[in-house]
Amino acid sequence: MTPIQHFHLSAILTALVNFILVIFVIKRAPATQLKKRFGWYGTSIVFWSFFLWFCSSTLRAHTSDIACQLLHGAAILIPCFFLHFVLVYLNRLDKTEKRALTIAYGSSLIFLMIDLFAPRLLLASVAPKLGFPYYVEPGPLYQYWIFLFAVIVLYGHARLLQGVLSSSGNLRQQRLFFLVGNVLGYLGGIGIFMPVYNLAFFPFPYGAYGVLLFSLVTVYTIIRFRFIEIDVLVKRTIVFAGLFGMAMSIVAIVSGIANGVMGKYFSVPPYVISVGSALIVMLIFDFVRKYLVNITDKFLFQKQFKLSSIMAQASQAIAFVQSLKWLSRRIIAFLVTKCRIKHAMVYICNEQSGRFIRGAIRGYPVDRYPLEELPDNHLVIRYLYESRRPIEIRRLEDLIEKNKSDRMAQTGLQMVLEFMKVCQAQVLIPSFLRRRIDEPGVGKEQAVVREKDDEIILRNILILGEKKSDEQYTDEDLDMFYTLAQESAIAIENARLYDEAVEKTRLLGMINRELADTNEKLQVTQASLIVAEKNATMVGMAQAIGHEVNNPLTTVLMRVDTLYKDKIKRCRDLVEKISAQPQGSTEACQKLVKLTVSMEDDLARASRSAHRINAVVHTLTDILRDTKGEMGALSLRVLFHEAIEATRFSTYEENLAGCEIKLDVASNIMIHGNLEQLLQVFVNLIKNAYEAMDKTKERKIVISGDLDPSDSKRARILLADNGPGIPSEVLPRIWGQGFTTKIRQDNSLGAAGQGQGLFVCKHMIESVHRGAIACESVVGKGTTFIIKLPIADMEVHYA
Amino acid sequence: MLNAILVDDEEDICDFLKDHLEALDFSVVTTVSGELALKMIDQKEIHLALVDLRLLTAVTGLDVIRCVQQKWPKAVVIAMSGYVDIGLRQETGKAGVHGYFVKPDDVQPSVFKEKIKMILEENKKKKFVL
Incomplete structure (x- = not known):
């Protein structure tokens, strides 16, 4: 290729590349100052290079002349735009720089005016030289303009160099590359101006390649150093273009083959084939494009997210x-x-x-x-x-x-x-x-507007x-x-x-499990407590029995022993003495009488005690026997023990639990009465007391029994609880038939609240046993039932 | 003259044992009430005390025993009971009585005499003036 051809080629290439670049930048880069500046700069280069090509290749002088004018117009503005761009790029638009810029623009503008309205001052004419059909002939002011051009360009480069030196890392690289690109460009540019003065050595005629190089370096800088934010786009477009080209070539191959096949074997006329191929291409174009977008998405991320x-x-x-x-x-x-x-x-x-x-x-x-x-x-x-x-x-x-x-x-x-x-x-x-949100349960709007509402x-x-x-x-x-x-x-x-x-649910679950465990343990404990209490009662029973039986038994044994081992012998001795000496035995007789009296006393005591034992045993064994209203001697103490046991049984699970029962009954009190009825009475009273104290904290029932101080033939029994008491206006009515304060529970057994209890008790004690029953109560303190029953006459069997 | 006090809730037993103790040269006072017993303890010196553990009064047999030991530390104290309860036994053991009689067995005339004598003998050996 001849140098001229190189010249032309490089010029047109420069125009093209810069044109594309400018389009990219203008369309895609974010709207910053930088983009604008680059836009102007780039555009001016495009114009310049295009008209350069045009000017130096056209064969008509007039066209060349016009082109020359235009090309210089652009050339005049290039340094200004360059400087402006550099200053914006380096962020150095302060007062001094602005002044410099204004001077540059101002002076360039003068030359622009000259170029537009008095071009002969600048451009004398166009003439063939150096192989070009036409080229610029400088006018008188040309060199001044060149001078201005150089000054501005150098100034710009100086600033750029400063920028390079004052930065580091990525930024430095970026600036360096741009600087280098520009230097190359302008050096190349020199080659363009050389023919003006008929200088034909290097860089002429390859100078325009320098400018082209500048464009390419700019592109590279953009991609590599994110010069302007279109690097991704550039990347993408290159990749995409490549792939598209590949795809299209495949399509072309396919249709070409189809063409050949169709043509060869089916003798379809060629225009049909061409139309057919065109149709195929049209149909699959969109599909191919979409497909490409998809597969390159992973690499190019073309899909913008909506x-x-x-x-x-x-x-x-x-x-x-x-x-x-x-x-x-x-x-x-x-x-x-x-x-x-x-x-x-x-x-x-x-x-x-x-x-x-x-x-x-x-x-x-x-x-x-x-x-x-x-x-x-x-x-x-x-x-x-x-x-x-x-x-x-x-x-x-x-x-x-x-x-x-x-x-x-x-x-x-x-x-x-x-x-x-x-x-x-x-x-x-x-x-x-x-x-x-740190207040739990805050679901409604705050009624009061707080100060720090914001x-x-x-x-x-x-x-x-x-x-x-x-x-x-x-x-x-x-x-x-x-x-x-x-x-x-x-x-x-x-x-x-x-x-x-x-977390809270988990904790709750844990607590629940613990509670369940504890509950289980409690139940076990409760069961063992019930057993223990039963044992305790039995021990109590055994104690009572032991005591109730052993005491009278001691008397019996002691008296019988004395009689047997001592007094009977003395009796016999005295009788023998008297029978031996009937006359002088007054003393002996008197002794004998005394002895028999003593013996009688012993026997009486023994008998009484034996009967007592009998009564105690009966009290225990007759529980299950139907006494048919028989009245007998009963040990009061044992009776009460029985009553307590029976009450425990009848209150089922409650077991009289939580209630302390104190029994203070003298052991030698034998009362005359019917076992069953008395048990019924006592059970009823104890149960009433227990249930009345339902809400009382420390429940206590005290049962005491002794001889009635006012009547020695009667026993006095006191049954006191520390429940809520009975109000004085209610007190007289409790004996009435049908009186009750109890609400019938669903699963309770027995005559809960049928109002029969006290009525029946009164009847039994008073009518059947010829005793007496009364009630005293203080509200808030407790209730005491006072029962009087006749003492059993132990001597009744022997006149 | 040696003094003895006899406390039991059975009057019969009191009378009976009184006779036997008097036969052993004791001057005996008896009562069924714990409170009266305490009063009697205050009145004159006690050398021998026979106390039933089951008394019907607020003052228990143990109280009486402790009172005697406090006031007359040299006295011989014997506890009696109609029912052998291990718990009670332990307590009396802690209280430190010289003997424990079980009714009716130990209270039979013959047995009673022997046992009393034995206890008194033992105490003599322990530098006891009787």
């Missing part, structure tokens, strides 16, 4: 209340998978300690896990409280740049930035809840890493995530409450 569907899915995902751990994992999983984020984690505020504990975490390399816990006065948390908005790392960087003057604020912001870098976070999203609490912090598609987070994204975070805060609160409820 905000509404994301939100709907998110709401669904977190609406299900489960444990906190599960919920936080679900949220993070959602973010990572559906929202295509590389890594994410959440810090959840712990109610009690106020610290933020790391919840679910996903996508981080294991050895680079961020902090497990944040204290509640952590810098980031305080900053979030202040700003109450999501923090995005680049906006934060911008903020730091802007706040260079305020040292204090800057340090704080720097530290937040550091934190974000450590966590590899792109965005921090706080979620606040309005009211702290109190909001930070509940959790969502930390999002980079998007998988490497795109930046747009404002829309941030809004959506913020809403999501708010929703999740509510869900988290629910989950926390749910966890609490689960």
